[in-house]
Amino acid sequence: MDQAQINIRxxxxxxxxxxxxxxxxxxxxxxxxxxxxxxxxxxxxxxFCMFENNELWVRxxxxxxxxxxxYNNHEARRDRKLLLNRHELKKIARLxxxxxxxxxxxxLFINKKGLAxxxxxxAKGKKEYDKRHSLREKEDKRDMDRMFKQ
Numbered sequence: 321m322d323q324a325q326i327n328i329r330x331x332x333x334x335x336x337x338x339x340x341x342x343x344x345x346x347x348x349x350x351x352x353x354x355x356x357x358x359x360x361x362x363x364x365x366x367x368f369c370m371f372e373n374n375e376l377w378v379r380x381x382x383x384x385x386x387x388x389x390x391y392n393n394h395e396a397r398r399d400r401k402l403l404l405n406r407h408e409l410k411k412i413a414r415l416x417x418x419x420x421x422x423x424x425x426x427x428l429f430i431n432k433k434g435l436a437x438x439x440x441x442x443a444k445g446k447k448e449y450d451k452r453h454s455l456r457e458k459e460d461k462r463d464m465d466r467m468f469k470q
Contacts, residue, residue, distance in 0.1 A: 326357065328428040330364035335451060337424055337443035343412065346403035347378070347436050350394050352386035357436050362428055369402065369423035369440055371413060376402040378425055378438065402438065415442045 333339070349357070356362065361384035369378050377399045385393045404412070415421055427439040446454070 326360055326428075326430040328357075328360065328362050328364060330367065330424065330426050332365070333424050333426045333441065333443065335454065336446060337422070337441075338446055338450070339424075339426070339441040339443050340421070341415070342426065342439055342441045343404065343408055344437055344439050345376070345408075347438050348401040348403065349383075349436060352389040352392070352394050353383050353400075354436055355389075356383050356386045357428065358430065364425050364428060367425045369425060371416075374409065374413075376404060376409060376412065376423070378402055378440075381425065381428075402440070412440075412442065420444050 363382040365382070367378060367381045369376055371377075378401075379399050380397055381400060382397050383394065385396055412423065416423055421442055421444055424441050424443045425438055426441050429437055429439075431437050
């Protein structure tokens, strides 16, 4: 796969959460982890972010062990540090201290320089009726697109 084609998404994020604000951040990775990501062997299912000692960490992100890795291969589900500037970290911390807000990873990709980046979003959980409303809007939009194509 070409580096620019790596685009791993958290599809449940937009269904389960209302995304308020998004940020792009770097990730601290080992050598075998970046190789696995370049092969597209990563997943953002059930992934979340949290603060620990004024640093932002991504938890439960699955990066498959590299096939050609030797004894120094990485753990598949370890905590990984996210790289943001101090101003962004303070803003995210302030927003998440409000009740009901959380930090959700939405997209993992490789930028033009070959670095792994993670899009995170400040999100608020949706209720069941909000999810039904979102599905109805999506179906209506699809129906309208079909009508205009004919």
